Amino acid sequence: MQRSGEWRALTWDDVNFEKGTIIVRHSLTHREIDGKLVTIDDEHLKADEAAREIEITEKAISILKELYLLNGQKHYVFNSSRDGQLPIAGNRLNENIKKYCKIVGIEPLSTHCQRRGAIQDAYTAGMPEDQIRATAGHSDSTMTRYYNRNNNSTLSKEMQTKIFG
Numbered sequence: 001m002q003r004s005g006e007w008r009a010l011t012w013d014d015v016n017f018e019k020g021t022i023i024v025r026h027s028l029t030h031r032e033i034d035g036k037l038v039t040i041d042d043e044h045l046k047a048d049e050a051a052r053e054i055e056i057t058e059k060a061i062s063i064l065k066e067l068y069l070l071n072g073q074k075h076y077v078f079n080s081s082r083d084g085q086l087p088i089a090g091n092r093l094n095e096n097i098k099k100y101c102k103i104v105g106i107e108p109l110s111t112h113c114q115r116r117g118a119i120q121d122a123y124t125a126g127m128p129e130d131q132i133r134a135t136a137g138h139s140d141s142t143m144t145r146y147y148n149r150n151n152n153s154t155l156s157k158e159m160q161t162k163i164f165g
Contacts, residue, residue: 001118001136002054004094004111005029008087009041010077012068020061024137025051028087041087054135119147 005027014023031040056064067077078088078096088096094110101108109117115136122132133144 011075021053021055023051023053116147120149123148
């Protein structure tokens with residue numbers, strides 16, 4: 001349920017193999033500085049919430065362990081430089097996801113589609129909304145509900161008239 005910038009900012013210090021968790025502490029964002037668009041590794045998150053610890057599946061742990069063997073000496077989990085000091089670019093992240101999905105024979109989805117799908121699946125599975133909200137990093141449930149396709153009804157004509165006259 002993480003944002004693309006949160007995945008891209010993930011470092012090996014954020015992965016705890018023993019506990020089976022990752023800690024989302026920061027996010028990559030784009031900012032204009034001196035007329036140039038640059039990527040910044042923020043210490044704060046989009047919703048200005050505290051870092052959050054996310055449990056991950058055994059399969060995810062296995063994949064991360066394999067990735068660590070390949071590039072664990074590098075700073076970022078998903079990196080784009082030989083020395084691992086630069087995070088992977090957003091478009092490269094989605095390109096890699098598409099490539100890996102094709103290899104394993106599943107439909108490739110962008111990071112945002114995966115985020116939306118995970119939130120919808122959590123609702124379908126009966127996960128409490130507060131837990132979904134916290135996991136997704138939303139400051140309140142309004143945005144969390146927006147991602148829930150079963151809750152995305154439009155205002156009725158009667159309600160529109162009541163609100164807007």
